[in-house]
Amino acid sequence: MKRLLQNLKLSPLLYVALICITTVFALPTAAQEPSSLRDRHFRDSGLHPPGQVGQGLLSRGGPIPGYFQPIEVRAPQGTQLAFVANGQFGPSLLAPTKAGMLIGAVYRMKITNIPGLEGVEVFPSIEVINRIYPPRGLEAKFAIPIQLSLREIKMAVQGFYVTRVIYLEDPTNPIPVDEPIGRQRTLDISYTEDPLHVADKLGRPVAILRIGSRYPQLNAETGRFMFSSPPIQIIATPLLPAANTSASTTPAGFTTSASTNVAPITRAAARPVSFPIPR
Amino acid sequence: MRSKHHRLHLRFASLAALVLSLTACNLPQQQMRPLATVQISDTSPAAPQSTVTPAAPTNGPIQQISYQQPPATTNAAPAVKTGPIARIPLSAETGGPTSIVHPGAPYPANWSPPQISQPWPEDEYVYQGGDSRQQVNVAPDHSIHNLDEEDTIVHYTTRDGKIAIQPTNQIPIYAPRFSSVRHIGGASQYLHRDHASGVDNPLKIAASQENLGSEQVLQRLQAGRNISNRRTGLYRDESKARDVEYRIASLEGSQRQKPENGLLINTRVRIQNSQEARLSIQNTTAITATDEETVKIYVKDFMPYKVTGHNQMRSTYHYELAEGKSRLEIIKTSSNLTALPGDELEFMIAFKNVGDQPVSNVTIVDHLSRRLVYIEDTQSCDVAGKFFANDTVQESLILRWEITEPLAVGESGSITFRCRVR
Numbered sequence: 001m002k003r004l005l006q007n008l009k010l011s012p013l014l015y016v017a018l019i020c021i022t023t024v025f026a027l028p029t030a031a032q033e034p035s036s037l038r039d040r041h042f043r044d045s046g047l048h049p050p051g052q053v054g055q056g057l058l059s060r061g062g063p064i065p066g067y068f069q070p071i072e073v074r075a076p077q078g079t080q081l082a083f084v085a086n087g088q089f090g091p092s093l094l095a096p097t098k099a100g101m102l103i104g105a106v107y108r109m110k111i112t113n114i115p116g117l118e119g120v121e122v123f124p125s126i127e128v129i130n131r132i133y134p135p136r137g138l139e140a141k142f143a144i145p146i147q148l149s150l151r152e153i154k155m156a157v158q159g160f161y162v163t164r165v166i167y168l169e170d171p172t173n174p175i176p177v178d179e180p181i182g183r184q185r186t187l188d189i190s191y192t193e194d195p196l197h198v199a200d201k202l203g204r205p206v207a208i209l210r211i212g213s214r215y216p217q218l219n220a221e222t223g224r225f226m227f228s229s230p231p232i233q234i235i236a237t238p239l240l241p242a243a244n245t246s247a248s249t250t251p252a253g254f255t256t257s258a259s260t261n262v263a264p265i266t267r268a269a270a271r272p273v274s275f276p277i278p279r
Numbered sequence: 280m281r282s283k284h285h286r287l288h289l290r291f292a293s294l295a296a297l298v299l300s301l302t303a304c305n306l307p308q309q310q311m312r313p314l315a316t317v318q319i320s321d322t323s324p325a326a327p328q329s330t331v332t333p334a335a336p337t338n339g340p341i342q343q344i345s346y347q348q349p350p351a352t353t354n355a356a357p358a359v360k361t362g363p364i365a366r367i368p369l370s371a372e373t374g375g376p377t378s379i380v381h382p383g384a385p386y387p388a389n390w391s392p393p394q395i396s397q398p399w400p401e402d403e404y405v406y407q408g409g410d411s412r413q414q415v416n417v418a419p420d421h422s423i424h425n426l427d428e429e430d431t432i433v434h435y436t437t438r439d440g441k442i443a444i445q446p447t448n449q450i451p452i453y454a455p456r457f458s459s460v461r462h463i464g465g466a467s468q469y470l471h472r473d474h475a476s477g478v479d480n481p482l483k484i485a486a487s488q489e490n491l492g493s494e495q496v497l498q499r500l501q502a503g504r505n506i507s508n509r510r511t512g513l514y515r516d517e518s519k520a521r522d523v524e525y526r527i528a529s530l531e532g533s534q535r536q537k538p539e540n541g542l543l544i545n546t547r548v549r550i551q552n553s554q555e556a557r558l559s560i561q562n563t564t565a566i567t568a569t570d571e572e573t574v575k576i577y578v579k580d581f582m583p584y585k586v587t588g589h590n591q592m593r594s595t596y597h598y599e600l601a602e603g604k605s606r607l608e609i610i611k612t613s614s615n616l617t618a619l620p621g622d623e624l625e626f627m628i629a630f631k632n633v634g635d636q637p638v639s640n641v642t643i644v645d646h647l648s649r650r651l652v653y654i655e656d657t658q659s660c661d662v663a664g665k666f667f668a669n670d671t672v673q674e675s676l677i678l679r680w681e682i683t684e685p686l687a688v689g690e691s692g693s694i695t696f697r698c699r700v701r
Binding site for chain 2: 046047142147184185189203
């Protein structure tokens with residue numbers, strides 16, 4: 001043992017190698033360690049600039065980067081929305097629409113054809129800050145719902161800036177109420193409170209919706225308004241015939257209930273969206 | 280010579296380990312390479328049909344991607360990707376049991392972190408059945424205690440009069456529910472915040488002021504005062520502690536505390552060694568006197584919880600019970616293991632007497648989760664019994680079925696009811 005210690009003194013490279021090996025084996029373990037504390041946002045705020053919360057969670061070893069978390073954007077019936085692709089807005093899709101979004105990236109949308117507000121455009125943004133783990137093959141069915149209410153759109157038109165943190169409810173202490181139809185249960189907090197910290201106490205925050213932009217500030221050099229056009233996956237929306245909708249036309253992984261309140265999508269409306277390829 | 284060989288071996292080993300570690304450090308970077316989506320075109324000779332489902336079969340190039348799980352085919356042709364970059368390497372990274380590439384799912388089926396049991400994560404599941412958290416107790420008057428939410432148990436009376444409790448299996452139902460927290464502010468606030476985030480970087484210069492603390496290096500000059508530390512001369516005085524006579528005196532002092540055990544508490548009498556034996560005799564006598572107050576006889580498992588007197592048992596009754604065990608098996612199933620808010624689930628509780636003795640007073644109790652609402656008049660039981668539904672303080676529901684007739688050996692029954700997911 002004494003000789004071994006003497007030899008260890010003579011080889012400092014061995015210390016470096018041991019440190020490197022320990023680091024290599026410890027990092028993946030820390031990254032995969034499930035911890036509720038890791039998902040908490042002690043230093044973040046829901047009022048931070050878009051993208052900061054999600055990137056902070058990824059840097060702390062959160063969900064694996066590169067996963068396209070399905071999101072279902074719901075809006076009042078008839079509302080059309082368009083996602084950003086290749087630095088510009090793609091074709092308009094009829095809400096509700098499902099899309100796979102990267103965790104930590106920010107996606108700008110264009111909301112048009114708002115019922116009662118025809119001719120008005122609103123440009124909300126969605127930031128996915130965490131993912132969920134549904135059973136295999138049911139990722140699209142259990143997409144994170146983000147409901148754009150008409151009241152919030154009207155507030156954005158009037159000049160308000162609405163920040164809404166969508167969180168996964170804690171099943172051990174759920175609110176014993178039925179899920180409202182056509183809207184998302186929302187807890188309004190005061191101006192001085194932080195929505196992210198409140199959501200941390202109620203569950204696990206998964207996405208942040210920001211509504212307030214009314215005028216697109218397109219800048220091709222910075223790409224700031226588009227948040228650099230992160231890649232997005234538009235999940236196939238089942239085509240609904242005008243009548244006699246059969247269950248066999250609905251692909252697996254989609255709920256028929258979610259499609260009942262969707263107006264029939266024409267061929268033109270279901271045109272593909274161009275996807276950017278990151279370099 | 281031999282030590283030189285050892286050093287060479289160790290240096291060679293350390294260099295090899297360093298190279299290996301540096302090579303391993305590159306692995307995470309390779310896994311986090313830039314990602315891209317798949318460019319799918321119908322004009323491609325071999326579209327990746329195994330992973331992507333086109334939305335419209337005959338409408339030009341369709342790039343919408345669904346998460347539909349393709350049917351497993353044994354002779355499926357290898358998918359040809361027309362895009363320049365493939366999607367995320369899925370099973371190769373995670374080492375999952377399957378090799379099917381599934382779009383958008385970096386984990387294989389039923390994945391959970393190492394050393395974490397399924398299902399995972401728990402906050403996305405609603406559990407039903409079992410006996411979690413506190414263990415359920417049933418009093419002799421058949422009142423149930425510690426019945427937590429989501430618990431489902433059956434309790435019955437065996438032939439020898441005991442009350443047995445048997446929980447069901449636990450059913451994890453994937454039913455995440457989302458809510459939101461809304462903050463309403465002014466739009467100008469956002470612009471101000473956006474600028475403030477860019478000012479944070481120049482503020483890092485202020486951190487250099489913390490380096491001024493290096494002036495404390497001057498304190499190292501205090502080491503020069505060690506010249507006056509002539510404490511080594513004090514070792515002569517410390518040698519006095521080795522005197523054995525002092526230690527003997529301390530032992531005598533400790534014996535003076537022993538009168539606390541006897542009646543000599545207030546008599547500050549110095550106890551000699553010859554008196555210690557008498558005190559021991561008195562203590563032993565006192566222990567014997569208190570021992571008679573304890574109950575020495577009890578019947579079976581019923582322990583006395585209160586002693587009101589010193590009555591002793593004078594007669595003994597002997598019961599002869601038939602040999603055998605009473606056992607009831609109970610299983611709870613759900614019509615679906617995934618549910619969205621608003622969906623309906625049908626639960627079935629099947630029970631069977633698998634023992635070799637009949638059981639009576641069979642009662643099935645199901646404490647529904649707050650996420651489940653019992654649909655009225657949907658319960659049915661194929662054996663004669665009574666049904667009760669009781670509300671709780673937490674606005675959950677406790678369903679209770681009391682089977683009226685004893686359950687014979689091998690006899691079974693089932694209960695079905697429907698719930699709506701909140």
